[in-house]
Amino acid sequence: MSIRKIARADLWGSRGYPGSGGDRNEFVRLNCNENPWPPQRASDPLINRYPEKQPGQLVERLAGLYGVAPTSLIITRGADDGIDAIIRGFCSPGVDAIAQCPPAFVMYRFFAKLHGAAIHDVPLDPADGFSVDFEGLAQAAGQGAKVLFLCSPNNPTGSSVDQEKILELCQRVAERAVVVIDEAYIEFSEQPSLSRHVSDVGNLIVLRTLSKAWSLAGARLGVIVASEEIVSFLHATISPYPLSRSATQAGLDATARECMATAADRIESIKSQRQSLAESLQQVDWIETVYPSEANFLLVKVPDAAALIEFALANGFLLRNQSAQPGLANHVRISVGTADEMQRLVELFSNCEVPT
Ligand SMILES: Cc1ncc(COP(=O)(O)O)c(C=O)c1O
Structure with missing residues (x-):
């Protein structure tokens, strides 16, 4: 199964910004119009250089942490930035829609609006422990929702979503929508991450963040975990140099073995x-x-x-x-x-x- 039919046709095949240096510091760098000197007061002697588009060492570290291949993830400026990139990649402005399950994390609506995507609300059932209306989500996918957002544990209810049912939903909407499961708080729950399924469920996207369990809200580091096909497609939709060198260093420090x-x-x-x-x-x-x-x-x-x-x-x-x-x-x-x-x-x- 390919996500080609779900992705925005005008972005499919685009290679995105290739990046222009970052890790190539052994060369005399005259290709990026950088200043040849770091600032007079700099804790990082390479702060005058553009960073890598995706910092290899942190990609490896997080792939190890989440138990996926490095080719199955993209690091973003927080999970918020991942939500932005996903909607941009799958929803043509004024044409496509997202679906969400209120009460829901407010950024799904915020970014859908910025991208001109309509919003299908498929409410949780408060009388049944905020359970998800999977039938309603499948119907939304039949009515133009290309991205279905679920959050587990959910913000703001704190409730978890049945993982077997999420996988069933992925199968059911495989030709029409991607299913995003936002796991910003998964480290505080007893559930394992759904990341283990991304290599065999082609329309499943898992969002992770270093803002919560890893104490890095100020660094802005999030992760999109998905199939290699989705990851290589979404590379085309992220901004040129999303991660500052200091954010990357903060991520490496926080996840160091001794910490x-x-x-x-x-x-x-x-x-x-x-x-x-x-x-x-x-x-x-x-x-x-x-x-x-x-x-x-x-x-x-x-x-x-x-x-x-x-x-x-x-x-x-x-x-x-x-x-x-x-x-x-x-x-x-x-x-x-x-x-x-x-x-x-x-x-x-x-x-x-x-x-x-
Ligand atoms: C459910 C959920 N997803 C994503 C985020 C955004 O996380 P980040 O700080 O990585 O952008 C939050 C932040 O509160 C959240 O509650």
Whole structure:
């Protein structure tokens, strides 16, 4: 099965920007109009040079981390940039559509709008643990949705999606759509990544990020994992030099062998803080619901979300109001922080009247 019929016809066969140096520092570089000197104060002596289009060492590192071939991934400026590249590659502006399952991560809608792609909303079912309407997604694919977005664990609900059903959906829409499974929070869940299937499921795309489990939100590093065919096609749609040398170095430092144990410990700590935060919040009499979560945040229902956000802010905490999401009126999302931060938040909530 080829994705040729799904990809934008006008981009198919395009080779994208080839890059023009990056790793070729043994030559006298007179091909990129670079400044021959690094700045007077530079921690990186090669900062005056354009970087590699895809930094080989980091590609190898992440391929090892995710258990896929280096040819099965593209590193992007965060997973957000991956969402952008995918919609650009598959949706012709004014013609094609995406499908998403609200309550959903807001960037699917944001980038679809930027690309002039219509949006099919296929809502999750809150009465059934935010389960996915796979039938609805297959129907959307029959009505022009070329990219079907799923997120597991889902932001903002924290719920996971049945992997067998995702694979069935891929098969069902194989001629019409690619299925993107956004695994930004997978490291905090018990599910294995679907990356293991990209070599045999030709229309499956997995999104990963180093922003969450790897503590690199400020570096902007995300990964598209997909078949070699999709990866080589999407190379044509990414920007010329997406990754700065400093972002690449941050990625290499964070994922160095000697840092693995600490990163793993922190993931475990977040998971255990999530559990104790959920238990503590369930004891707060004015909190109506604390939803189960497999991510590094909790979704809670309260009497008045806007009032709670304001009250929390006045006491030094930033929380996220989710009331604009369909079905999530008076819901608030709370990221899991350190034990001390969580203790202070719980004390604040336990000792106050219901904020209204
Ligand atoms: C579900 C989901 N996908 C993707 C992203 C974007 O991640 P990145 O920081 O890598 O752009 C986020 C960020 O919050 C997210 O919640």
